[in-house]
Amino acid sequence: MAMNRLVGKTAIVTASTDGIGFAIAQRLAREGAKVIVSSRKLKNVEEAQQKLSQEGLLVTGLVCHVGKREDRQKLFTEAEKLGGLDILVSNAAVNPEVGAVLDCSESSWDKIFDINLKSSFMLAKEALPLLRKSKAGRIIFISSIAGFQPFELLGAYSVSKTSLLGLTKAAAQQLAPEGITVNSICPGVIQTNFSAALTENEAAKEASLSMIPLKRIGQPRDVSGAVAFLASDEGSYVTGENIVISGGMQSRL
Incomplete structure (x- = not known):
């Protein structure tokens, strides 16, 4: 594994205190x-920052509700203190209702689209003002396999993730002349707290595995490597x- 591809770069990762974001x-x-x-939540930020710092990693932690402009601005102000911004990973998402x-x-x-799409x-x-100063600006949205193949019980969530695919395409075209790349990662069923309903109940897990040709539930690290590649x-x-990144699950709009 290349371990120094991102030396000198600064990254913001939202919703990054556990699961895919943390990885x-x-x-x-x-x-x-x-x-x-x-x-x-401050407690989650402090715990994640401490865990990563114990590895000797260069990490700053901030409380941020991505739906609040003033909280988003704190992220960019902090990036400026660190010398600028090269990589934005928008990972925050909600699903308040199953059905x-x-x-x-x-x-x-409204809540799903406010957080999953509008905040991204x-x-x-x-x-953009910071990314335009970078020699290698990167925007990476975390979408979902559900953006391609809607999950029946994640109806509105699935549509919000399909919308992210469109945002990726449109923003990439706009920013390509400036050398800023825009991509999305679409994870399948990954072992996280967010996907517990699909992985912790034995019947649900079997149903999930039946759709995955590789016959295993993904791990957050399966997603993080692709993000690092895109960022490099x-x-x-x-x-x-x-x-x-879905273990072979069907993915076609």
């Missing part, structure tokens, strides 16, 4: 980046792509 922050830092981790898409309440729909849009938009110089010719 991404850890991997970027292990490859030499200065990483700003964030979450809505089919047309059964979703209006309030849950706003983070990218607000990061090795990924500089990849833009506008929605990269599926």
Whole structure:
């Protein structure tokens, strides 16, 4: 594994105190980046920062609710203190309601799209002044396999993740002339607290595995390596792509 691809780079990773976000922050830092981790809860931020710092990694932790402009701005202010911003990883997502898409309440729909789509849009938009100063600006959205193949019980969530695929394509076209790449990662079923309903109940786990040709539940590290590649110089010719990491699950719009 190349361990120094990101030396001299600064990265922001939202919702990065556990699960996929934490694994991404850890991997970027292990490859030499200065990483700003964030979450809505101070306790989680402190625990994640301590754990990563104990590895000798260059990590700063901030409380951030991505739906709040003032919290997002704190991330960029911190990045400026660290010398700028090269990598933005938008990972925060919510799913307050389980059920089919047309059964979703209006309030849950609004919350899902506010956090899963609008906050990613706003983070990218607000990061641009800093990313334009970087010689290797990277925007990476964390979407989902559900963006390609909707999960019946994650109806509105699935649609929000499909929208992220479109945002990736459109933003990549806009920013390509400036040398800033925009890609998304679309994880399948990954072992995290967020996906517990799909992995911890034995019947649900068997149902999940039946859809995965590799016959194993993914781990957060399976996602983090792809993010590190996209963030590095090795990924500089990849833009506008929605990269599926799902153990072979079907993924076609």
